[in-house]
Structure formats: C-alpha cells, structure tokens
Amino acid sequence: MTAAVVFHSVSKQYSARLGAPVLALDHVDFQIERGEFFGLLGPNGAGKTSLIQIMAGLSTPSSGHVEVLGERVDQNPSLTRRRLGVVPQELVFDPFFTVRETLEIQSGFFGLSNNGDWIDECLESLGLADKAQTNLRALSGGMKRRVLVAQALVHRPPVIVLDEPTAGVDIQLRESLWAFIGGLNKKGHTILLTTHYLEEAEALCGRVAFLKKGRLMAVKPTSELLAREGRLEAVFRRILSEDLEPEKA
Ligand SMILES: Nc1ncnc2c1ncn2[C@@H]1O[C@H](COP(=O)(O)OP(=O)(O)OP(=O)(O)O)[C@@H](O)[C@H]1O
Numbered sequence: 046m047t048a049a050v051v052f053h054s055v056s057k058q059y060s061a062r063l064g065a066p067v068l069a070l071d072h073v074d075f076q077i078e079r080g081e082f083f084g085l086l087g088p089n090g091a092g093k094t095s096l097i098q099i100m101a102g103l104s105t106p107s108s109g110h111v112e113v114l115g116e117r118v119d120q121n122p123s124l125t126r127r128r129l130g131v132v133p134q135e136l137v138f139d140p141f142f143t144v145r146e147t148l149e150i151q152s153g154f155f156g157l158s159n160n161g162d163w164i165d166e167c168l169e170s171l172g173l174a175d176k177a178q179t180n181l182r183a184l185s186g187g188m189k190r191r192v193l194v195a196q197a198l199v200h201r202p203p204v205i206v207l208d209e210p211t212a213g214v215d216i217q218l219r220e221s222l223w224a225f226i227g228g229l230n231k232k233g234h235t236i237l238l239t240t241h242y243l244e245e246a247e248a249l250c251g252r253v254a255f256l257k258k259g260r261l262m263a264v265k266p267t268s269e270l271l272a273r274e275g276r277l278e279a280v281f282r283r284i285l286s287e288d289l290e291p292e293k294a
C-alpha cells in the first residue's frame with residue numbers, strides 16, 4: 046500500500062529578498078504511513094512550517110518533491126490538496142462571514158453541497174456550536190483557531206496536518222480537539238502534528254521526527270525514544286545540544 050506522505054529529499058532555500066538567504070530544509074527524506082499519528086518536532090525556525098507549506102502546494106521546493114497518497118504535489122496539486130486538510134500556524138481568515146458561512150463556503154470549494162451534518166458535527170466537537178452564527182471578527186483568538194481546525198476538516202481529508210494547533214488555546218479545547226482528532230485517527234485518517242508541547246507529542250504520536258536547522262535528525266517510534274531517554278524533552282535537548290549528523294530515515 047502506498048504511504049500517506051513521502052518526502053523525497055526536499056530542500057528549500059529562501060532567497061535573500063527578505064534578508065540573508067536561508068537553507069530552511071536540507072534534503073529532508075522520510076515517509077509517513079497511512080493511519081499514523083505522526084509528530085514533526087523541532088525548535089523555532091527548524092523548517093516545520095516550510096515543509097508543511099511545500100506538502101500543501103503553497104510553496105515550491107528548491108529540489109526534491111512530496112507525494113501525498115501516491116500523487117506528486119508538484120504534478121497534481123489540486124488532487125493532493127483535496128486529500129489534505131491543513132490547519133495553518135498563522136491565523137488567516139476572511140472576517141466578513143459567520144462561522145457557519147465560512148464552513149459552507151469552504152465546503153463549496155470542494156464541491157460539497159450537502160455537508161450540513163458534518164459541519165454540525167465539527168462545530169459540536171470543537172465547541173463552536175453556539176458560535177455558528179457569530180461573525181469571525183467577533184471571535185477570540187482561541188475561537189478563531191477552532192474555526193481554522195473546522196475549516197481544514199470540512200472535506201473529511203484522509204491526511205490531516207496540524208501546524209501548532211494548540212498554541213494559545215485553553216485546556217478545554219485541547220482536550221476536545223485531541224478527542225476529536227484521535228477519533229478521526231482511529232477511523233483511519235493520517236495525522237501530522239507539529240507542536241512545541243512535547244507532552245502532547247508523547248501522549249498522541251506513534252512516531253516522531255526531529256528537525257534541526259532544516260535537517261532531519263531522527264525519525265523514531267515515540268515508545269522507543271521514551272524507553273531509552275525517559276521524556277521527549279530529554280531527546281529534544283540532546284539533539285539541540287549535540288552537533289549530530291542527521292540520521293537516515
Ligand atoms: N517566506 C520566507 N522567506 C524567507 N525565509 C523564510 C520564509 N519562511 C521561513 N523562512 C525561514 O526559514 C526557516 C524555517 O522557518 P519555518 O517557519 O519553516 O520554521 P518552523 O520550524 O515552522 O518554526 P516555528 O516553530 O517557529 O514555527 C527560518 O529560518 C525562517 O526564518
């Protein structure tokens with residue numbers, strides 16, 4: 046069976062236009078199997094969001110390519126985009142619509158006209174049911190993040206990508222978000238999560254990858270790392286402090 050996502054030696058060099066040129070990704074090569082709950086970890090600036098943007102077809106790699114469920118993103122971006130639901134790190138939204146309208150419009154992008162039941166389920170599961178008729182402008186930051194999650198899930202994508210979905214959200218949403226996402230994972234959806242909350246990754250992710258300065262330093266089952274080093278935080282600190290050679294995936 047084809048993997049959910051394959052990163053084929055992906056590199057990304059940002060030009061000097063906005064400052065010094067940055068090699069954000071350096072031949073990143075690994076794959077995520079179908080049905081995995083996978084954690085992509087690394088410090089600020091490691092390249093996590095850059096990798097997600099390339100995967101989502103929002104940015105072009107300098108070399109290498111990404112496959113989503115066997116299709117190359119650069120060759121078939123509209124198909125691979127349908128297979129992905131990406132919750133972006135940055136809060137971006139159109140402030141003129143209500144929560145429900147936003148989700149209906151997003152459904153329309155994917156040609157889904159009878160999506161009301163699923164929209165209701167998303168709103169309910171993310172604690173947004175009572176905000177359905179509220180304009181996005183009137184929502185708090187954490188509520189807007191919930192809408193971004195719902196927006197990413199509206200077409201029931203087989204691969205769900207969450208780029209720091211719990212940054213700045215309260216404990217209640219974290220719990221309901223993980224219950225909802227965990228349930229989707231049990232139903233077969235593949236999950237890719239980036240987070241700086243390592244305890245979240247410990248609890249949720251079957252495998253984790255560590256990026257450092259654009260290089261893949263490790264890809265391992267979480268249980269193996271925990272058995273060897275106790276906490277992911279210890280692994281993280283070790284990788285940050287050592288000048289390790291990247292490991293082969
Ligand atoms: N559009 C851009 N133009 C120039 N450089 C960029 C751009 N986007 C990201 N970078 C640089 O690429 C590197 C990787 O950034 P990226 O956002 O991928 O990191 P990240 O791992 O997601 O970090 P964080 O944990 O802070 O979200 C950083 O050095 C960043 O400054």
Ligand SMILES: [Mg+2]
Nearest residue numbers: 093094095134
């Ligand atoms: Mg990021």
